[in-house]
Amino acid sequence: MRSFVPNEICSGHDNLSGRTPKKVLVNGGAGFLGSHLCERLLKGGHEVICLDNFSTGRRSNVHHLRPFSRFRIIEHDVRSPFDVDATLIFNFASPASPPDYQRDPVGTLLTNVLGAVNALDLARRNGATIVQSSTSEVYGDPEHSPQRESYCGNVNPVGPRACYDEGKRSAETLFFDYHRTYGVDIRVGRIFNTYGPRMRPDDGRVVSNFIVQALQNKNITIYGDGSQTRSFCYVDDLIEGFLRFSNAGKKCTGPINLGNPAEIPVRQLAEMIREMTNSRSRIVHLPRVTDDPKQRRPDISRAQAKLGWQPRVALEVGLGKTIEYFEARLSAAKVAEAV
Numbered sequence: 217m218r219s220f221v222p223n224e225i226c227s228g229h230d231n232l233s234g235r236t237p238k239k240v241l242v243n244g245g246a247g248f249l250g251s252h253l254c255e256r257l258l259k260g261g262h263e264v265i266c267l268d269n270f271s272t273g274r275r276s277n278v279h280h281l282r283p284f285s286r287f288r289i290i291e292h293d294v295r296s297p298f299d300v301d302a303t304l305i306f307n308f309a310s311p312a313s314p315p316d317y318q319r320d321p322v323g324t325l326l327t328n329v330l331g332a333v334n335a336l337d338l339a340r341r342n343g344a345t346i347v348q349s350s351t352s353e354v355y356g357d358p359e360h361s362p363q364r365e366s367y368c369g370n371v372n373p374v375g376p377r378a379c380y381d382e383g384k385r386s387a388e389t390l391f392f393d394y395h396r397t398y399g400v401d402i403r404v405g406r407i408f409n410t411y412g413p414r415m416r417p418d419d420g421r422v423v424s425n426f427i428v429q430a431l432q433n434k435n436i437t438i439y440g441d442g443s444q445t446r447s448f449c450y451v452d453d454l455i456e457g458f459l460r461f462s463n464a465g466k467k468c469t470g471p472i473n474l475g476n477p478a479e480i481p482v483r484q485l486a487e488m489i490r491e492m493t494n495s496r497s498r499i500v501h502l503p504r505v506t507d508d509p510k511q512r513r514p515d516i517s518r519a520q521a522k523l524g525w526q527p528r529v530a531l532e533v534g535l536g537k538t539i540e541y542f543e544a545r546l547s548a549a550k551v552a553e554a555v
């Protein structure tokens with residue numbers, strides 16, 4: 217048994233380019249974040265295997281990557297073991313939107329627990345580095361803000377979000393136990409609300425909902441009074457953070473918060489999106505969601521110190537790019553309907 221190395225000095229690098237190409241497995245590679253990650257890895261010269269069961273992800277997210285001879289797709293459910301010749305593994309397979317993960321709560325919990333075990337077993341067999349996409353939901357409805365990595369959280373273990381929150385918490389436990397017990401080279405990154413192109417228009421998360429509603433001049437639906445806050449990170453910033461983290465050396469296990477500390481109430485987000493889209497939508501209030509965290513804001517001092525990373529894309533700029541993406545998608549859908 218190897219001794220546990222606490223999270224000490226890590227060396228951050230901006231990307232993997234200039235380094236020896238790696239064989240990289242991206243579980244959940246056809247999803248929103250996974251597809252951006254596959255793209256960046258391919259651009260960095262690596263061989264990329266995207267493993268996905270296409271439950272919440274789409275083939276169209278990675279269609280443009282097919283011309284790369286270094287890119288391969290494997291259709292598989294991470295709840296069953298898999299064997300892939302990879303030396304770097306990103307474990308991104310899990311539904312992430314509350315409506316998605318609550319649709320099949322048992323499946324969500326098992327995806328996070330069995331998916332982690334199967335990915336960690338593979339990392340152990342291959343001597344690979346494995347990177348976990350954990351979440352700010354491990355902090356539940358936090359009593360402290362901003363949330364530091366040392367905060368153990370306030371999660372309701374029997375509520376409707378628990379399948380995801382506790383699944384991710386169990387996965388973190390598994391990662392650290394595989395590290396302490398078998399010496400597996402792990403990185404645990406806690407993602408705070410991330411948005412951008414390739415979110416599904418109907419995935420139910422706040423940014424995609426508000427933009428699609430605004431573009432269609434439909435009611436913008438705020439759950440509760442809209443005073444709850446979130447801190448939104450643009451996808452390119454997040455992927456950059458994960459690439460640096462994956463490259464940061466064995467001592468840099470994490471957990472590390474990856475997110476944008478600029479906090480905004482949901483009500484203000486709705487107004488901002490309505491204005492940016494010149495929408496005629498009304499803002500309406502629906503009942504508050506059970507166990508919905510009232511505040512969320514990452515303390516990113518660890519990521520800044522250990523990875524030299526911080527987000528660069530301001531909310532207005534990221535929203536602009538995301539609005540453009542949804543405008544194009546919605547008009548393509550209209551054309552297809554008309555034909």
Ligand code: NAD
Pocket residue numbers: 243244245246247248249250267268269270271272273274292293294295307308309310311312313316327331349350351352406407408409410411
């Ligand atoms: P997403 O739903 O777009 O992507 C998840 C991908 O995993 C999809 O392609 C889906 O088909 C695949 N998947 C789900 N269950 C699977 C299974 N059993 N076997 C194989 N593949 C499976 O969501 P996303 O936003 O891209 O999230 C990616 C990861 O990041 C998730 O693990 C999520 O928990 C984590 N995360 C995301 C955010 C965010 O704001 N986007 C925040 C915190 C954590």
Ligand code: UDP
Pocket residue numbers: 313314409420421422423425426437438439440444446482505508509
């Ligand atoms: N939300 C909302 N209207 C929507 C979708 C979400 O008011 O149409 C709220 C939701 O209740 C939460 C916040 O926006 O307070 C962020 O929700 P999301 O599902 O995007 O992410 P998470 O709850 O996982 O942070």
